[in-house]
Amino acid sequence: MTETRSTCPYCGVGCGVIIESDGPQISGVRGDPDHPANFGKLCTKGSTLHLTATPAITRQTRLLQPLLRQQRGQAPVALGWDAALDRVASEFGRIVREHGPDAVGFYISGQLLTEDYYVFNKLAKGLIGTNNVDTNSRLCMSSAVAGYKLTLGADAPPACYDDVNHAQCLFIVGSNAAYAHPILFRRIEAAKQNNPGMKVIVADPRRTDTAEQADLYLPLLPGTDVMLFHGLLHIMLWEGWTDASYIAAHTNGFNELKALVRECTPDVVAQTCGLKKEDLFTAAQWFAQSPATLSLYCQGLNQSSSGTAKNATLINLHLATGQIGKPGAGPFSLTGQPNAMGGREVGGLANLLSAHRDLANPAHRAEVAALWGVADVPSKPGKTAVEMFQAAADGEIKALWIACTNPAQSMPDQATVRRALQRAEFVVVQEAFATAATCDFADLLLPATTWGEKEGTVTNSERRISRVRAAVPPAGEARHDWRIAVDVARRLEAQLRPGLPTLFPYETPESIWNEHRESTRGRDLDITGLSYDMLEQRGPQQWPLREGEKTGRERLYADGVFPTADGKARFSALPYKPVAEQRESRFPFSLTTGRLRDHWHGMTRTGTIGRLFGHVAEPSVQMNPQDMERRGLKNGELVHVTSKRGSVVLPVQGSRTVHTAQAFIAMHWGPEYLSGRSSQGEPLAGVNALTTSAYCPTSKQPELKHAAVKILKA
């Protein structure tokens, strides 16, 4: 048996795993006792990874060779790799020649490795000359990115996991960490056990398993977080609980914010958020007066039409109370996906450039162009996820290359996404799993390697870079994501810059990573002191880790200096806005969405393991029993859940975790479990038949967490 150290491919906790293999087969997995994210522990998903890679499962689930669909609707037929790569290059080249570079789009993934991400970004922005490269991280962390940049000056989460052990108050908001980040939640439980005096506040519309552990549970109405944060600041100001000296020394913009929150009285906030006034006072006092307060937050803040405002106004509370830059204190966004951070580091979003540079900044564009050896990087902002699929549905984007993500299930407003995939002239799907719903829409399917087969790096929520290592050879003819992108890029170079030296000289992931490392020199995420060798010798490391430094930075801003022009953080005076689609008489329920404990994303991997259905066996819509009684509904009865965009049919289940006038459906169930129709009658599947593509005007992250629905007996 061989043992290989790697990283779990699921959530942003980024647990270290040891893969056990016998020859070409993965035979087991266990937690890596030396990895600082998990110290040997794994949750149900991580500990069953090996079961998703058995030959019997692989034969059924994996894409094993390139496949071409000659006509839409027909079964695809096998072709060789050279022909497949030639086809991508010729179709993308033709469309760029005929319609310009912005007629193509790349939709990639926070589950790609940093090296994969880097090549795709350079291919789109450096070679083709379009910024139309966005990622499912847009659905995951773009509001956190925007919130950090707006207030602290850089997309750099200031805290670390160890802060859980130093915090005296934990403010968990918009996060069911017990399900979404289980190993971090074990750490929270242990910290509470060791320090029973630590106060845990959980704000969430649903009484989740995380909320069950709270000393104070705030069941706020969906989408009212900004009002809650403004209201807490109002109380802190009134009671004299803010830190005037920290505000004066390290921040700008407090007076404007103070004026804004003046109207957010406890009466107004209690009414708007559906909370008790006394609970608001308790939360404000615990947050402000605790020696160290750590906020943990996730998609409840991010997946919102006010996502940036929610993030920024929570950070306001930390700045106003000086709860930042010291052990146990700070705002700490939990990344959903394993490498949402790595993607941001290489600028893998339509509005970003390498190493946290901004596309809108001409100096940043010039720096990246010089690094890449190209004349320029286009200044026109690329299409973000929702915009990209809308542009394809409108005929503006004619070719899509989708890698390691499943938009035909995961994007909101599925009816539009399907129209986009049908209207595009050429759709490439680069994917490990043939069972992903998006494969049905591909003209060309490119089989990619996956966990256990590929090499590279990922960065977890606490800025820690870990190695991902191959334990077994690729399944079938699958190739690495970076390799496929490089091979197409070289073919496109023959058309777009003939005779010039290649921009893609890479033969290993390390050579790509070294170029990425150089791009970070002098930036907030500078890793010029790090190398693959150092990761090999000393294990995972946090950034920044500059040349000459021996270790990375555990937490940021301890000196009170922020990466802004004057070194001060900025308060954000963004007002509260309600959800994009409010409940009304025809759609009287607020539908929220979220994760199950034992499944991941669209279940292409976890859905192959029987035991992971033991916790929740089938899809259902959860409703408060009072609402069910009023409508004469019984547990297990089939209901139509309908929004303005579509409808799904599924059993209803009473649950007191869901408040009245609200409903909950888990995000994972795909076409084989949860069918539905669009409002035009087209077949659709999954909860995203219902969700809205309304998005935050700053982060462009869609409001996957809330839609107005009606629920009627089927």
Ligand code: SF4
């Ligand atoms: Fe994997 Fe996240 Fe579970 Fe850790 S907590 S084992 S990273 S799914």
